[in-house]
Amino acid sequence: MTRRVAILGAGPAGLAAADAALTAGAEVILLDEGERIGGQFWRHHEQLTDRRMQHQHARFAQLRRAVGAATVHCEASVWRVDADRGIRVHALLGPADASGREAITIDADALVIATGAHDRALPVPGWTLPGVITAGAAQALAKRDGATIGARTVVAGSGPFLLPVAEGIALAGGSVVEVVEAAGVGAIARGWGRAPWRLAAVAGKSGELAGYVGGLLRRRTPYRFGQAVTRIHGVGGVEAVTVQRVDARWRPIPGTDRTVECDSVALGHGFTPRLEAAIQAGCDLSTERFVVVDDRQATSVASVFAAGEITGIGGADAALAEGAVAGFAAAGGALDDRRIRGALRARTRMHAFAARLDTHAIRPGWTSWLDDDTIICRCESVTRARLDEYAAASSRAMRLATRAGLGACQGRTCGRTVETLTAAGVDFDRRPVLSSIRIGELARLHHAEHKEQE
Amino acid sequence: MRIAVIGAGAVGAACALALTEAGAEVIVLDRVGVAAETSSRCEGNILVSDKGPGAEAELAILANRTWRELARRLDGDRMPGQPATEYEAKGGVVVAFGASAGVLADFAATQRAIGIRAVPVSAAELRELEPHLSDAVEAGVHYPDDAQVQPSLATQAMLARACRLGAEFRIAEIIGARHAHGRIIGVETPDGVIGADAVVNCAGPWAGAVAALLGGRLDIRPRRGVILVTTPMPQRVFHKVYDADYVGAVGSGDAALQTSTVVESTPAGTVLIGSSRELVGFSAEQLLPPLTEIAAKATKLFPFLADTMLLRSYFGFRPFAPDHLPAIGADGDVDGLFHAAGHEGAGIGLAPATGELIAHAVLGSPAPLDPAPFLPTRAGLRSAA
Amino acid sequence: MSVRIRFDGDEIAGRDGQTIAGVLLGAGRRSWRSAAGAERGVFCGIGVCQDCVVTVNGIENVRACQRTAHEGDIVEREAR
Numbered sequence: 059m060t061r062r063v064a065i066l067g068a069g070p071a072g073l074a075a076a077d078a079a080l081t082a083g084a085e086v087i088l089l090d091e092g093e094r095i096g097g098q099f100w101r102h103h104e105q106l107t108d109r110r111m112q113h114q115h116a117r118f119a120q121l122r123r124a125v126g127a128a129t130v131h132c133e134a135s136v137w138r139v140d141a142d143r144g145i146r147v148h149a150l151l152g153p154a155d156a157s158g159r160e161a162i163t164i165d166a167d168a169l170v171i172a173t174g175a176h177d178r179a180l181p182v183p184g185w186t187l188p189g190v191i192t193a194g195a196a197q198a199l200a201k202r203d204g205a206t207i208g209a210r211t212v213v214a215g216s217g218p219f220l221l222p223v224a225e226g227i228a229l230a231g232g233s234v235v236e237v238v239e240a241a242g243v244g245a246i247a248r249g250w251g252r253a254p255w256r257l258a259a260v261a262g263k264s265g266e267l268a269g270y271v272g273g274l275l276r277r278r279t280p281y282r283f284g285q286a287v288t289r290i291h292g293v294g295g296v297e298a299v300t301v302q303r304v305d306a307r308w309r310p311i312p313g314t315d316r317t318v319e320c321d322s323v324a325l326g327h328g329f330t331p332r333l334e335a336a337i338q339a340g341c342d343l344s345t346e347r348f349v350v351v352d353d354r355q356a357t358s359v360a361s362v363f364a365a366g367e368i369t370g371i372g373g374a375d376a377a378l379a380e381g382a383v384a385g386f387a388a389a390g391g392a393l394d395d396r397r398i399r400g401a402l403r404a405r406t407r408m409h410a411f412a413a414r415l416d417t418h419a420i421r422p423g424w425t426s427w428l429d430d431d432t433i434i435c436r437c438e439s440v441t442r443a444r445l446d447e448y449a450a451a452s453s454r455a456m457r458l459a460t461r462a463g464l465g466a467c468q469g470r471t472c473g474r475t476v477e478t479l480t481a482a483g484v485d486f487d488r489r490p491v492l493s494s495i496r497i498g499e500l501a502r503l504h505h506a507e508h509k510e511q512e
Numbered sequence: 513m514r515i516a517v518i519g520a521g522a523v524g525a526a527c528a529l530a531l532t533e534a535g536a537e538v539i540v541l542d543r544v545g546v547a548a549e550t551s552s553r554c555e556g557n558i559l560v561s562d563k564g565p566g567a568e569a570e571l572a573i574l575a576n577r578t579w580r581e582l583a584r585r586l587d588g589d590r591m592p593g594q595p596a597t598e599y600e601a602k603g604g605v606v607v608a609f610g611a612s613a614g615v616l617a618d619f620a621a622t623q624r625a626i627g628i629r630a631v632p633v634s635a636a637e638l639r640e641l642e643p644h645l646s647d648a649v650e651a652g653v654h655y656p657d658d659a660q661v662q663p664s665l666a667t668q669a670m671l672a673r674a675c676r677l678g679a680e681f682r683i684a685e686i687i688g689a690r691h692a693h694g695r696i697i698g699v700e701t702p703d704g705v706i707g708a709d710a711v712v713n714c715a716g717p718w719a720g721a722v723a724a725l726l727g728g729r730l731d732i733r734p735r736r737g738v739i740l741v742t743t744p745m746p747q748r749v750f751h752k753v754y755d756a757d758y759v760g761a762v763g764s765g766d767a768a769l770q771t772s773t774v775v776e777s778t779p780a781g782t783v784l785i786g787s788s789r790e791l792v793g794f795s796a797e798q799l800l801p802p803l804t805e806i807a808a809k810a811t812k813l814f815p816f817l818a819d820t821m822l823l824r825s826y827f828g829f830r831p832f833a834p835d836h837l838p839a840i841g842a843d844g845d846v847d848g849l850f851h852a853a854g855h856e857g858a859g860i861g862l863a864p865a866t867g868e869l870i871a872h873a874v875l876g877s878p879a880p881l882d883p884a885p886f887l888p889t890r891a892g893l894r895s896a897a
Numbered sequence: 898m899s900v901r902i903r904f905d906g907d908e909i910a911g912r913d914g915q916t917i918a919g920v921l922l923g924a925g926r927r928s929w930r931s932a933a934g935a936e937r938g939v940f941c942g943i944g945v946c947q948d949c950v951v952t953v954n955g956i957e958n959v960r961a962c963q964r965t966a967h968e969g970d971i972v973e974r975e976a977r
Contacts, residue, residue: 091944091963093965098943103914103915104914105912105913105914106912106914106915106919138800142797153964153965154944154959154960154963154964155821155950155956155958155959155960155963155964156956156959157818157819157956176941176943176945177941177943186932186935186937187936188927188928188936188937188938189927190940191939191940191941191942192940192941192942192946194941194942194943195939195940195941195942195943195962196942197942198942198943198962199918199919199922199939199942202916202919203912203915203916203918203919203922203923204912204915204919205915205918205919205922205923206922207922207927207939208927294928294936295927295928295936332945436932436937436940436946436948437932437946437947437948437977438780439932439933439935447592447593448593450593451545451546451593451668452544452545452546452547452548453545454545454547454548454552454664455545455546455547455548455552455664455668458547458552458662458664458665459595459664459665459668461780464780465744465947466743466744466823466947466950466958466977467945467946467947467948468823468824470945470946471940471941471945471946489824490799490803490824490825490826490827491822491824491825494821494822494958495821495822496818496819496820496821496822497740497742497785497807497810497811497817497818497819497820497821497822498807498811498817498818498819500740500803500804500807500808500822501804501807501808501810501811501818503800503804503807504804504805504807504808505808507801507804743957743958744977745957781977819955819956819957820957820958821957821958
């Protein structure tokens with residue numbers, strides 16, 4: 059009998075999983091919250107996207123053709139995943155946050171979770187000013203809307219992802235004042251060798267990274283290492299930032315500050331995996347809080363597989379390789395099958411690249427650039443001083459007293475930061491409902507169920 | 513006299529406060545932390561509206577007065593790290609659809625006879641109290657004395673006050689007890705024995721298990737409840753509004769899923785939507801049926817809720833006593849062991865009065881009302897075990 | 898091709914297919930919501946942070962970065 063494989067997320071990992079599962083003979087149902095497949099990496103709009111921002115476009119075109127044989131649900135908000143007695147996925151179909159969307163339930167023999175990651179942006183005094191966005195937002199606006207947040211943007215944070223962000227802003231018509239990377243030259247030399255784009259050749263990344271750096275040079279955009287935006291200035295909007303040198307622990311070095319005029323800031327300090335669906339399905343997490351998978355990308359839960367950023371931050375190429383393995387295995391394919399050999403080799407190669415991203419991992423000294431009145435939880439406007447007041451309370455008591463992480467985003471933005479500042483495991487990723495659903499939509503589920511029984 | 517209070521929920525915190533204020537040396541033990549379970553997974557009800565004539569109504573009327581004074585005392589003199597209780601005497605509005613209007617009116621009359629303010633309101637007056645209520649609702653009763661606290665914060669505040677007066681709070685799990693000559697002389701934790709002249713079991717839905725660990729017995733079971741929370745919005749619900757069938761659900765002992773609508777706003781701008789009752793042990797499974805049924809009923813009461821966004825939902829376990837009365841007082845078998853548990857959904861509201869009854873039982877302080885109906889040794893509770 | 902929406906009583910034109918956030922940014926608006934008295938607009942841009950929510954045609958809490966603008970949409974500010 060044909061196996062039914064449900065796949066959550068149509069980014070590189072999910073698309074590769076769908077392709078491989080189809081190859082192995084499965085029936086595939088692919089769900090994504092976006093209006094089109096592609097995920098964040100291939101976020102696009104047929105008319106609005108500048109083709110120069112579409113990397114590996116040929117691969118995307120191939121995958122798009124391949125998943126033509128799958129059932130694809132875009133604009134699908136998956137709000138619940140049950141994996142304890144067989145796989146059951148609950149989703150709503152319709153425009154983002156609309157009222158009265160169509161409810162669907164999908165039963166499957168196997169599930170591939172490929173929900174990806176979102177940017178982590180560390181709080182900085184002034185980061186709630188209009189004009190401050192995440193690096194991922196800058197990229198999404200450039201790709202999806204052909205829009206920029208301002209005319210003169212400082213891109214700051216850590217990691218090679220800042221480079222395509224700067225390029226995207228420039229291609230969308232903005233200007234990048236500088237790119238500010240917190241990892242120092244020394245750390246980068248140790249992690250990557252003297253020239254990141256040259257050493258990344260091991261992973262086949264050299265062309266892409268060199269292209270970005272070339273773009274910076276051409277546009278005369280400074281690329282600073284061992285520095286950080288430690289304060290954002292402005293009234294009603296961004297007017298300037300303070301950039302400071304930071305030590306190896308990311309602690310700002312006094313006396314090194316300079317003011318850079320700009321009207322916008324894009325912040326990105328790495329990524330946070332979107333684990334909610336995997337946690338709801340019951341998957342074990344590692345101490346570093348990624349989904350634990352074996353060689354087949356199988357999780358600790360029977361028939362549940364995971365691929366891409368939720369198993370470790372590794373970028374699109376790692377996600378493509380992992381996704382292919384996960385999809386193939388979920389469809390019942392064996393790892394010694396020659397059709398999956400290429401993906402297995404690519405996965406090994408890309409994991410070597412991913413290990414180098416540790417060079418850019420957040421270091422603990424950053425907290426010293428916070429003020430007492432810096433907002434940590436953006437939804438509920440909770441300041442650092444307010445969190446400190448409840449440092450001794452249990453995590454649940456702290457949250458209920460301060461409301462940190464209890465707002466509209468449910469700790470998705472501040473969760474990891476609150477954990478750092480309160481030194482407590484807060485468990486923000488555990489949620490009974492995975493995505494936005496309206497009360498009336500829940501009510502309709504009840505009415506539908508009762509009609510069935512009658 | 514050294515007293516160990518087991519459980520740092522609302523009832524444990526209130527007992528600790530009452531005992532400390534009466535001069536005892538108190539240590540509060542909880543395996544997780546303050547308000548870590550039931551007391552942070554509920555609505556913080558301080559209700560008189562759902563009580564028909566009887567012992568629990570007397571306790572609720574007393575507790576309603578006590579809370580008003582206690583909240584003023586706690587909030588008027590806060591220390592760093594002590595949150596405000598968010599006490600709000602917002603009043604309750606109980607509404608009825610169709611034929612149940614007569615039942616509600618009769619019930620309110622019996623409440624007025626025992627001194628509960630229960631004011632019948634016309635359809636027009638209902639619209640003034642709650643402009644967004646469904647047009648289908650024709651009758652209601654207004655209970656001006658129904659109140660609410662943010663339960664976790666109120667619990668934190670009571671415990672903080674007790675600690676300021678000398679009580680000690682420690683995170684520790686109880687694994688057994690020490691006895692001498694039929695009397696409890698301490699509790700065992702993984703880190704050693706904590707000596708005590710008396711032990712007060714305030715372990716909520718786990719009180720039965722704790723009683724057994726300590727050599728006593730108590731029949732308390734978990735009764736699961738689910739609550740939905742919307743995203744913050746401009747205020748559209750002004751009282752605690754609930755369907756008259758809530759009273760029936762509270763009083764029922766049926767194990768199967770029962771839901772009845774309770775809707776209210778919080779100071780944070782969210783709307784809390786309840787409620788469900790199920791005797792399913794400590795299960796975390798099959799949460800969709802209560803979730804969707806609560807949503808269906810709530811939109812019938814307040815149609816605007818249909819377009820509001822669910823922010824989150826949570827569930828907790830109420831301590832359920834088979835005869836629907838809390839167990840407050842001395843254990844029947846073990847000297848020095850006391851229980852304060854089994855308040856089901858009324859634990860936050862009844863906590864301060866429970867604290868006073870425990871101070872009476874343990875220290876001989878004056879009793880605020882007749883303790884006899886609540887004694888753990890009563891027939892209704894022992895026979896069910 | 899263009900799309901026109903109403904925001905704060907003004908008619909704003911954007912490019913067909915843009916999100917509401919894209920249309921507002923294109924018209925030079927960088928904030929359209931207030932939180933604790935301060936202005937907010939788009940932040941994460943991918944539907945996670947909820948900072949950009951607006952009321953669209955009377956329905957509250959719609960993420961401007963996720964919702965494609967449609968001709969005649971009436972977009973209103975929210976305050977928290």
